[in-house]
Amino acid sequence: MKKHTVGTKPLVSVVTVVFNDEEHIEKTIQSVIRQTYDNIEYIIVDGFSSDATCSIINQYIENIDVFISEKDQGVYDAMNKAIQLAKGEWILFLNSGDIFYDENVIDVVFSNYIDNGESMIYGDTIYYNPKTGERQKVIARRVNNEKESFMPSCHQSIFTRANELKEHPFDLRYKVIADSNFYYELDKRNGKAKYTGTIISIYDSTGLSARNKMRNLKEKYWMYYRHNNPKCLLYLIRIIKNFVFNHDTKE
Numbered sequence: 478m479k480k481h482t483v484g485t486k487p488l489v490s491v492v493t494v495v496f497n498d499e500e501h502i503e504k505t506i507q508s509v510i511r512q513t514y515d516n517i518e519y520i521i522v523d524g525f526s527s528d529a530t531c532s533i534i535n536q537y538i539e540n541i542d543v544f545i546s547e548k549d550q551g552v553y554d555a556m557n558k559a560i561q562l563a564k565g566e567w568i569l570f571l572n573s574g575d576i577f578y579d580e581n582v583i584d585v586v587f588s589n590y591i592d593n594g595e596s597m598i599y600g601d602t603i604y605y606n607p608k609t610g611e612r613q614k615v616i617a618r619r620v621n622n623e624k625e626s627f628m629p630s631c632h633q634s635i636f637t638r639a640n641e642l643k644e645h646p647f648d649l650r651y652k653v654i655a656d657s658n659f660y661y662e663l664d665k666r667n668g669k670a671k672y673t674g675t676i677i678s679i680y681d682s683t684g685l686s687a688r689n690k691m692r693n694l695k696e697k698y699w700m701y702y703r704h705n706n707p708k709c710l711l712y713l714i715r716i717i718k719n720f721v722f723n724h725d726t727k728e
Contacts, residue, residue, distance in 0.1 A: 480542065480564060486516045487590065489583055490565030490639065494555040495534075495573035496524035501607075501681070503533050508576035510540040514583035518542045518565050522555040530573075553647040553655040560642045567598070567636040570656075574681035575633045578603065586636065586673055596667040597660075598636040599629050600677035608683060617672060627664035632656045634677035641667070653689045654696040661700065694719060 480488050491509050495502050509519050521534055523546035531546055538544065543562050549555045556570060567587075571577065586598060604613045617630040629635075641663055647655040694716045701709035 480516065480518050485590065486514075487567055487587060487592075488516050488518055488565040489514065489587060489636065490518040490520060490559075490563035490568045491583075492556065492559040492563065492568060492570045493519075493521045493572055494524070494552055494559065494570070495521065495526065495530055496552075496555075497526045497528045497530060498573040499526075499529040499533060501574040502530050503537075504576055505571060505573050506534065506537050506540070509571065510537065511580045512577065512583050513581050514587060516587075517583060518563065520544075520559045520562055522549075522559045523547075524549050524555055550649060551652060553649055553651070557646040557649075560639070560646060563639055563643075565639055568639050568642055569636045569677075570632045571678060572633070574607075576679050578676040578679055582675070582677055585675055586677075593669070593671070594667075595669050595671045596638050596641055596663055598671045598673060600634050600673040600675045602631055602634045603676060603679040604682040605679050606682045612679075613682075614676070627668070628657050628660035629670065629672070630677070631680050633680045635660075637663075651696050651700065653693050654700060657697070658700050661704065691716070691719060 493502075493505055493509070495505075506521075509517070519541050520543040521541055523531055523534065523544070525546055525548045534541070534544060543559075545558070545562075549558065552572070559570075560568065577583070586600075599617050601617050602615045604615055605611070615630075617634065642659075645659065645662060645666075648658050649655065651658050694712055698709050698712035698716060701707075701712060
């Protein structure tokens, strides 16, 4: 039977994108399938991995609603594919290496959910560095806070309206901050959001954007420039300072 919204329990689509991550994919899958909320659609999009990633995924295939493995143009292209496949009212991206804070996360958020037209529901995050074992709790920025309130948390801790993602897919011109651009534009369309006051996810802080400091700065500059936001000047200064003092040109 196809999954769908039941009564006051919305169907929640959890998406995992992965490429050649046999080391971490299993813990992410287990984190999703152990959720106590009983109306979850699980989608995995693999970028045609050449290691044991797909073999591990296939061990859990009965718990996965949609699994595709094919070449893509990067993580946001894979996320866009998943968005079009998703049937849920809400979508959360929990990429390989990331996990939910505990098994009750989605149940706490949605079991007694009252729809007030929010475009996103978000919570706090534990940033975890698997190389050092360091853990840091990051409190989500409140909506309408003057500091980048358009994306109050990382996407691993944001449930987003599926229709917003389907109608406005991630812009593939951005390789590491397409999610920031999406939430910037979403804030302009419908900035109404709900803060849960709970920890949603444990995020692998060695992920894509963390590994691409200079590219992150450059893409933030172009994002604000394209939106005629004077904040682009701040990022231009950061790029220059980073180049002059750190010589960090890694992209």
